[in-house]
Amino acid sequence: MAAAPETIALVAAPPHQGLWSKAFHKFCRDRAGLVGLWVVVLYAIVALGVWLGLWASDWAEVTGPKWGPVSAEHWFGTNLIGQDIFARALYSTRTAFELGLVVAVLSTFVGAVLGAFAGFFSGGWIDELVLWFMGVIDSIPFYLLVAAIAFSLGDSPYAMYIAMIATFWVGTSRLVRGEVIKLKELEFVEAAHAIGLSEVAIIFRHILPNTFHILLVQATITFVAAIKSEVILSFLGIGIQDGMSWGLMIAESTIEVLAGFFNNFIAASLLMFGLVMAFNMFSDALQDALDPRSVR
Amino acid sequence: MELLQYTLRKLIAGIPLIFGVTFISFLLMVYFGPDKTYDLLGKNPTEQQIAEIRSELGYDQPFVARYFNYVTELATLNFGRSESTGEKVSDLLARTIPVSLALVTPGFVLGNLFGVLLALFAASRRGSWVDKTIMGCSAVGMSISFLIAIIAFQLVFSSSYGLGWFPVRGWNIHSPLDYLRYVTVPTLATVFVALGYNTRFYRAVIVEELSRDHVRTAKAFGVSPAKILSVHVLKNCAIPIITRVVFSIPFIVISGSLLLETYFGIPGVGKVAFDAITTGNQPVLKAVVGLTAVLFVLAQILTDILYRVADPRVSLN
Numbered sequence: 001m002a003a004a005p006e007t008i009a010l011v012a013a014p015p016h017q018g019l020w021s022k023a024f025h026k027f028c029r030d031r032a033g034l035v036g037l038w039v040v041v042l043y044a045i046v047a048l049g050v051w052l053g054l055w056a057s058d059w060a061e062v063t064g065p066k067w068g069p070v071s072a073e074h075w076f077g078t079n080l081i082g083q084d085i086f087a088r089a090l091y092s093t094r095t096a097f098e099l100g101l102v103v104a105v106l107s108t109f110v111g112a113v114l115g116a117f118a119g120f121f122s123g124g125w126i127d128e129l130v131l132w133f134m135g136v137i138d139s140i141p142f143y144l145l146v147a148a149i150a151f152s153l154g155d156s157p158y159a160m161y162i163a164m165i166a167t168f169w170v171g172t173s174r175l176v177r178g179e180v181i182k183l184k185e186l187e188f189v190e191a192a193h194a195i196g197l198s199e200v201a202i203i204f205r206h207i208l209p210n211t212f213h214i215l216l217v218q219a220t221i222t223f224v225a226a227i228k229s230e231v232i233l234s235f236l237g238i239g240i241q242d243g244m245s246w247g248l249m250i251a252e253s254t255i256e257v258l259a260g261f262f263n264n265f266i267a268a269s270l271l272m273f274g275l276v277m278a279f280n281m282f283s284d285a286l287q288d289a290l291d292p293r294s295v296r
Numbered sequence: 297m298e299l300l301q302y303t304l305r306k307l308i309a310g311i312p313l314i315f316g317v318t319f320i321s322f323l324l325m326v327y328f329g330p331d332k333t334y335d336l337l338g339k340n341p342t343e344q345q346i347a348e349i350r351s352e353l354g355y356d357q358p359f360v361a362r363y364f365n366y367v368t369e370l371a372t373l374n375f376g377r378s379e380s381t382g383e384k385v386s387d388l389l390a391r392t393i394p395v396s397l398a399l400v401t402p403g404f405v406l407g408n409l410f411g412v413l414l415a416l417f418a419a420s421r422r423g424s425w426v427d428k429t430i431m432g433c434s435a436v437g438m439s440i441s442f443l444i445a446i447i448a449f450q451l452v453f454s455s456s457y458g459l460g461w462f463p464v465r466g467w468n469i470h471s472p473l474d475y476l477r478y479v480t481v482p483t484l485a486t487v488f489v490a491l492g493y494n495t496r497f498y499r500a501v502i503v504e505e506l507s508r509d510h511v512r513t514a515k516a517f518g519v520s521p522a523k524i525l526s527v528h529v530l531k532n533c534a535i536p537i538i539t540r541v542v543f544s545i546p547f548i549v550i551s552g553s554l555l556l557e558t559y560f561g562i563p564g565v566g567k568v569a570f571d572a573i574t575t576g577n578q579p580v581l582k583a584v585v586g587l588t589a590v591l592f593v594l595a596q597i598l599t600d601i602l603y604r605v606a607d608p609r610v611s612l613n
Contacts, residue, residue: 136316139596140589141546143554147573148321148585152328231441232555237574250443254559257447258464260457269444277439284435 019213023289033285039278043093050094058087070263077263079252088244089267095245096275099161099230100223107165108219111172112211116203118173119180130177134170142167142229143236150238157241160233164226172218176211183207213290220283224276231272246272303601310597317589322366325582327359332578366582370590375583380575385583388568395467396553396564402479403486404548408541410487411494416525418495419502430495437492442485442551446559449485467562482556490548494540501536505529535603542599546592 027033049055063084070077076085118130137145145167150159183189184207192202227246233239234247235254249268257265332353341349350356354365369375375385418430452458454465462481469475505511506529514524553566561567565584572580 132312132316135313136320138543139313139317139592140320140585141550141592143551144569144585144588147569147581148324150573151330151576151578151581152324154330228441232443232551235443236554236558236570247443250441250447254447257451258455262451265444265447269441269448272441273439273444276441277436280435280439 019290023213023286027285027289030285030288032281033289036278036281036283036285039274040282043275043278044097046090047094047097050091055087055090058084076267079256079264085249085263085267088249089246089271091244092246092249092268093271093275095240095243096227096230096272099240099245100226102161103164103168103226104219104223107168107222108172108215110165111169111218112176112208112215114169115173115176116180116208116211119177120184120199120203120207122177122181127177130173134173137167137170143232146233146238147236160230160239164229168222168225172215172222175214175218179211179214180207183210217283217287217290220279220286224279224283227272227276227279299601299604302604306597306600310593313593313596314590317593318367318370318586319363321582321586321589322363325578325585326362326366329578329582330576331355366586369583370586376579378572378580379577380571385579388580389565389583389587392563392565392568395562396549396557396566398475399467399479399482399556399562399564400486400549400552403483403490403552404544406483407487407490407494407548408537408544411491412498412530412537414491414495415498415502416530418499419506420521420525422503422506431499434492434495434499437488438496440489440492442489442555443559445489446482446485446555449481449488450559453481453484465559465561467560467564478560478562482560482562486548486552486556490544494544497540498533498537501533502529505532508532538599538602542595545595546588550588 050057061083063078066078066081076089079085079088114130114133118127121127140148142163146160146163149163149166150156153159153162189202189206192206197205230239230245231247231250234245235251239245239247246268249264253262253265253268256262347356354362357365373386373389377384378388381388414430414434418427421427450464454460454462462477467478469478511524511528514528519528550566553564554570555566556562557564557566558570568580569584571577572584
């Protein structure tokens with residue numbers, strides 16, 4: 001007990017900054033990352049406004065002529081049946097955030113837990129089983145897996161969510177497994193063993209919190225992957241089933257572009273590009289800031 | 297001899313994986329797939345008619361027997377007939393797979409080749425404006441959806457609103473010149489999308505290799521930069537590059553053929569798969585999903601063996 005004040009003094013000494021405060025300072029100096037973060041926040045506000053019914057609640061109503069031009073009333077014109085394209089594109093922001101958040105949170109959670117168990121018991125049967133399962137998921141091409149899941153669920157609206165979570169956890173899980181294999185050899189885990197904590201408690205209370213920097217970056221990567229996959233799946237007819245999304249708008253626009261009407265295509269593509277680009281910039285900066293190997 | 301042993305061991309190690317992918321495709325598409333009994337029956341069927349159809353479809357057999365049947369179908373390439381056209385599924389695949397390969401291969405090869413070249417160029421001028429421009433373009437490319445790129449390239453190069461140089465859609469090939477006319481726009485879209493991811497990945501690999509001791513030694517001995525890149529760096533990057541190429545097969549080849557063929561109306565295996573997805577054509581779907589998964593596992597095993605050939609340091613275990 002006599003050594004305790006000394007230990008605290010060491011931890012509190014200025015050069016020993018924690019990973020998180022160091023990462024925060026580094027992130028604040030990354031201009032591209034900050035721009036990305038602010039753009040993402042802007043999109044999030046738009047999505048929240050749609051969710052609260054502040055704007056774009058008339059996305060499904062016919063408010064103008066067929067293929068109306070760009071005007072003060074319809075900022076991006078109207079579509080084939082006279083619905084306002086701007087309202088539909090805004091409403092799709094909400095769809096994108098719902099999808100991105102649900103898939104990112106759940107697949108990161110599954111990846112973290114399975115990866116932590118595999119890493120903690122590396123070499124044992126749990127590890128073998130998880131590794132085998134990851135290999136199997138990796139070997140079935142993503143779009144075909146979604147098609148197969150949609151087929152077995154009989155076109156359920158959840159097929160896309162289930163398929164994305166079933167696929168995207170693998171990347172996170174591999175990283176977490178590798179990190180846990182390193183972590184479990186460290187002293188604090190040994191100490192936790194010594195005071196008689198159960199293995200499950202050690203994994204959840206002491207090991208998983210130390211992989212949080214990986215999980216955060218992986219969640220942002222998964223968010224982007226989910227939004228990008230949605231566009232392709234909706235075009236293939238196995239994506240969003242009801243509501244409106246950028247993918248459905250682009251699928252709708254494939255008939256229109258060859259007739260010389262581009263507003264639907266441009267609106268959905270630009271909004272989607274903006275969010276994905278901003279999220280990528282944010283994610284890159286986060287990854288740089290949280291990388292313990294980086295010097296400053 | 298050692299290589300043969302290694303090959304055999306890798307093949308045996310691949311068995312659990314092949315079991316896994318066939319089992320999951322069996323569960324999803326055959327066991328939990330939609331019940332076809334009533335589609336094949338007339339109105340007001342009798343108990344006996346229902347039982348007959350169910351036994352014809354194999355629904356009355358035990359789980360293990362049905363899985364075994366599915367694996368036999370995969371191994372013998374005998375999937376029955378397509379529900380929509382009545383064509384034998386194996387004939388359908390034999391007719392459409394070559395079209396897809398002809399469509400996707402140029403984009404796949406060029407996307408990886410240009411990716412490595414751009415990455416070498418960027419990495420060798422690390423931190424300069426050339427590097428920053430290339431990496432900036434790659435970040436933009438990564439943020440553009442494949443589907444959007446396809447639509448945009450078609451508009452610019454094929455439609456009457458753009459340059460109108462190439463056919464808008466279709467696949468009507470009688471000569472090598474026709475092939476070039478139809479394959480160019482899909483290839484441009486594929487290369488555009490693949491370059492974003494590839495350049496970034498390959499640059500990271502090359503930058504890491506450039507910081508190794510042996511590269512510094514070579515520099516100190518006055519070896520020319522071009523020789524360092526081509527001999528000392530690229531050769532050591534072979535393994536991550538091969539891995540990348542193999543693991544991008546599902547991304548480029550499968551999603552590429554699905555999207556490109558659907559959008560451009562090209563009669564390849566991707567279009568067949570798309571039609572099977574939208575109409576719920578089980579014999580075709582289970583053939584496509586099962587076969588691609590098994591082929592991909594085999595491709596991974598082949599890669600492991602290639603590593604062994606390329607780099608003798610790779611451990612035999």
